Amino acid sequence: MVAGTGVAAALLLHFRDPHVEGSYGICPVYGLTGFYCPGCGGMRAIHNLTDGQVVDSLHSNVLAVPLVLGFVLLVTDWTVRAWRGQRMRLPSISRTTMWTLLALFAVYSVVRNTPWGTWLTPV
Numbered sequence: 001m002v003a004g005t006g007v008a009a010a011l012l013l014h015f016r017d018p019h020v021e022g023s024y025g026i027c028p029v030y031g032l033t034g035f036y037c038p039g040c041g042g043m044r045a046i047h048n049l050t051d052g053q054v055v056d057s058l059h060s061n062v063l064a065v066p067l068v069l070g071f072v073l074l075v076t077d078w079t080v081r082a083w084r085g086q087r088m089r090l091p092s093i094s095r096t097t098m099w100t101l102l103a104l105f106a107v108y109s110v111v112r113n114t115p116w117g118t119w120l121t122p123v
Contacts, residue, residue, distance in 0.1 A: 003075045003079060006071065006072075006075060009046075010046060010049075010050055011050075013043055013046045013047045013050060014047060014050035014051070017047060018043040018044045018047050019044055019047065024043060027039070027040050035109075035113045036109070036112050036113055036121060036122060037109060038063060038105045038108055038109050039061070040061070040122050041060040041061035041064070041121075041122025041123070042060075042061045042063075042064045044060040044061070044122060044123065045057040045058070045060040045061040045064035045065065046064060046068065048060055049064075049065065049068065056123070059123050060122050060123050061122060062108075062120060063105075063108060074091060077089060108120070
């Protein structure tokens, strides 16, 4: 079910281009504040990935590619374990890793909204 939902979302983003103005609306954070959130450009990044344009995907949202890769690996592991009749392995991270990732998202959000971080703004 999770894999099917991921594939359906990727297919939707492949066939309905988020680069087209107004195709999905605007990010609520960007609409209200004018600032890019960590997810801004994520749908465009997935669309570019499904077209095989990895560099364009990274330019739309540099965090989307590793997050999608992690999601694919997690779902693949769950699927293989379910087929073998094994219990699913739940991912866990240490407290330090969690705070480091949250700090990374915060720094990414701030930098992409500054003049020296324009290379991180979504295309």
